[in-house]
Every structure is written in C-alpha cells, then in structure tokens.
Amino acid sequence: MDFLSNYIYYIGAFGLIFIGLFIILVKHNLIKVIIGIGILDTGVNLFIVAVGYISKGTAPIFSKSGLDAKNMVDPVPQALVLTSIVIGVAILALALSLAIRLYQHYGTLDLRKIKEQRW
Amino acid sequence: MRKIIGIILLIIICWGIILALHKIPFGIPKTKVGEYYIDKGREETGAANIVTSVVVNYRGFDTLGEVTILFLAAIGLGAVLSNFKEKGKRKIELASLILKTGCRFLFPLILLFGAYIFIHGHLTPGGGFQGGAIIASAFLLVYLGCRGRIFNEVGCKITESLSGLVFIVMGLIGLTVGGHYFLSNFMLTGQINTLFSAGIIPIIYIAIGLKVGSELTGVIDNLMEKS
Numbered sequence: 001m002d003f004l005s006n007y008i009y010y011i012g013a014f015g016l017i018f019i020g021l022f023i024i025l026v027k028h029n030l031i032k033v034i035i036g037i038g039i040l041d042t043g044v045n046l047f048i049v050a051v052g053y054i055s056k057g058t059a060p061i062f063s064k065s066g067l068d069a070k071n072m073v074d075p076v077p078q079a080l081v082l083t084s085i086v087i088g089v090a091i092l093a094l095a096l097s098l099a100i101r102l103y104q105h106y107g108t109l110d111l112r113k114i115k116e117q118r119w
Numbered sequence: 120m121r122k123i124i125g126i127i128l129l130i131i132i133c134w135g136i137i138l139a140l141h142k143i144p145f146g147i148p149k150t151k152v153g154e155y156y157i158d159k160g161r162e163e164t165g166a167a168n169i170v171t172s173v174v175v176n177y178r179g180f181d182t183l184g185e186v187t188i189l190f191l192a193a194i195g196l197g198a199v200l201s202n203f204k205e206k207g208k209r210k211i212e213l214a215s216l217i218l219k220t221g222c223r224f225l226f227p228l229i230l231l232f233g234a235y236i237f238i239h240g241h242l243t244p245g246g247g248f249q250g251g252a253i254i255a256s257a258f259l260l261v262y263l264g265c266r267g268r269i270f271n272e273v274g275c276k277i278t279e280s281l282s283g284l285v286f287i288v289m290g291l292i293g294l295t296v297g298g299h300y301f302l303s304n305f306m307l308t309g310q311i312n313t314l315f316s317a318g319i320i321p322i323i324y325i326a327i328g329l330k331v332g333s334e335l336t337g338v339i340d341n342l343m344e345k346s
Contacts, residue, residue, distance in 0.1 A: 006145050014136060018129050025125035052153070055146035060157055060169035061244065062311070072169070074153035075160075079173040083185045086248050086331075090192030093338050097196040
C-alpha cells in the first residue's frame with residue numbers, strides 16, 4: 001500500500017502511456033490510431049507534471065501575500081507541459097487532415113487495405 | 120499475433136521504465152533551477168505567476184519556437200486540404216431562432232473571457248495559449264450555431280502576422296536596448312500583483328493570444344469548410 005500511495009501518479013501516467021502505445025501498435029483504423037496518439041500525449045503530460053510535484057505544495061503563483069515560497073511546486077515542468085500541450089494539438093490537427101486526404105484517396109481508413117501503409 | 124507482439128514490446132518498455140524510475144522519489148523538491156525561479160522570479164520579472172515568467176521571460180525563445188510549430192502545423196493543414204474537390208454543394212440546414220440568438224449572445228462574452236485570460240496571464244492561472252484557445256472556441260460556436268456565416272480570412276491572416284511580428288520586434292528591441300540578449304525584459308517591472316506590471320510579459324502574451332486564436336480559427340475554418 002505504501003508503494004501504491006507513493007507512486008500512484010507515476011502509475012496512472014504510465015498506464016495512459018501504455019494504453020496509447022497499445023492502441024497505436026494493435027488497431028487498424030486510422031482514427032483509432034490518432035486517438036491513441038492523443039492518449040499517449042496526455043499520459044506524457046501527466047507524468048511531467050507529476051515529476052515536479054511537491055507534497056502538499058501550492059501552485060507557483062503569488063496571488064496573496066501570505067504564501068510561502070518553500071511550499072510551491074516546481075514551475076519548470078508546468079512551463080514545459082504548456083509547450084507540449086500546444087504541440088500535441090498541432091500534431092492532432094495535422095494528423096486528422098492527413099487522415100481526411102487518405103480517406104479521400106483510398107476510400108477507406110483501414111490500414112490493412114491501404115497498400116503503401118501496410119506493416 | 121499483432122496483439123501478442125504489442126504486449127511483449129510493452130512489457131519490455133515497462134521493465135526499462137521501472138528500472139529507471141524506482142529510485143526517483145515522488146513529492147520532494149528535485150531541481151535547483153525551479154527553486155531559483157520561485158525565489159528570484161518576482162524581483163527579476165515582476166510577474167506574480169511564476170509559470171508565466173518562466174514561459175515568456177526565462178524561456179521566451181522556447182515559446183517563440185512553440186508558436187512557430189503551431190504556425191507550421193496550421194500552414195501544413197491548409198496545404199494538405201487545399202485542392203480539395205468539391206462534391207457538390209452541401210445542403211445547409213439553418214438553425215432555429217433560439218440557437219442563433221443564443222450564439223449571438225454568447226459570442227462576445229466568450230471573446231471577452233478569452234481576452235481576460237490572456238491579459239491577466241501574469242497575475243492569474245492562464246495565459247496566451249489558453250486565451251487563444253478560448254477565442255477559437257467562440258468562433259467554433261458561431262460555426263456550429265449560425266451556419267452560413269463566412270469568416271474574413273484575410274483579417275485572420277493579418278492579425279496572425281501582425282501579432283507574430285510584435286513578438287519578434289519586442290525580442291529585437293530587448294536585444295538592442297535591454298540586457299544584450301534576445302527577449303530581455305527592458306521595460307519597468309512595476310508593482311507586483313497589479314495589471315500594469317511585469318514589463319514586456321503582458322504585451323507578448325497579448326500577441327501570443329491573438330496569434331494562437333487566429334491560427335486555431337484558421338484550423339477550424341479549414342477543417343469545417345474543406346472536409
């Protein structure tokens with residue numbers, strides 16, 4: 001139980017990452033693969049934020065005067081995750097547009113039937 | 120077969136990650152640079168929100184790259200969907216009066232909320248990217264609610280280019296006038312926790328907010344019109 005309470009955020013984040021990877025490896029439908037990329041992205045973001053967490057810490061914003069700087073969580077992972085979220089959105093939009101073009105060209109989204117995409 | 124190979128691959132990756140991570144404890148301070156930003160960030164940048172001061176001031180160059188990536192993705196999406204063959208006009212079903220009036224009522228309020236988010240980025244949680252996403256959601260509401268409205272695409276592009284220019288020009292002014300590095304904070308930092316504080320951070324965040332908002336609106340426009 002001690003292990004679980006110490007590492008629960010890591011376990012959740014890597015659970016999401018593995019679900020995303022499994023979808024990418026196994027599924028045949030292109031839309032499902034893109035959804036897997038989205039889930040993997042969320043897991044990575046959650047992991048980076050969890051690394052910067054400090055027990056019983058507050059958000060790194062000095063909105064009131066009585067806040068203690070020692071109790072604040074690390075701001076650097078949060079700033080990096082901000083970058084990562086925006087890039088994730090950009091990647092998803094580009095992937096969806098490519099999926100639209102593939103569907104228009106081949107008439108299907110099944111990766112087994114698209115000849116150049118077979119693995 | 121693919122499932123078995125996938126599960127074996129995942130188990131190998133999982134084992135490697137456990138080996139790497141089991142010595143890293145959870146919930147204790149780990150980096151010196153984060154402590155430095157929290158201790159000195161208020162005096163050096165004047166922003167109450169330390170994450171904002173990291174994003175725009177200490178790592179402003181990173182943010183410029185991020186904005187460039189979003190711009191490239193929007194351009195790439197437009198290029199991929201550009202010569203799309205029209206399969207005949209789609210039948211547009213007009214929305215009911217209640218939906219239209221609701222959209223017209225909510226649209227300026229959502230714009231106002233997005234502007235609030237990115238203007239107060241140095242004081243409260245939020246910032247340019249979040250505010251830009253909210254502004255794009257307002258345009259998405261118009262798209263879904265009031266069919267048949269056409270956006271001014273040229274205005275979108277002009278806003279986007281001008282705000283990108285503002286970002287780079289502020290960086291170049293910092294290079295010449297300020298501390299001899301790109302995007303240095305050359306303006307007065309002012310009183311902390313007030314709206315007119317933190318030097319160049321609010322200006323750059325307003326530029327980022329407008330740029331992200333118009334870019335995401337362009338993405339929505341491309342995806343809705345050409346697919």
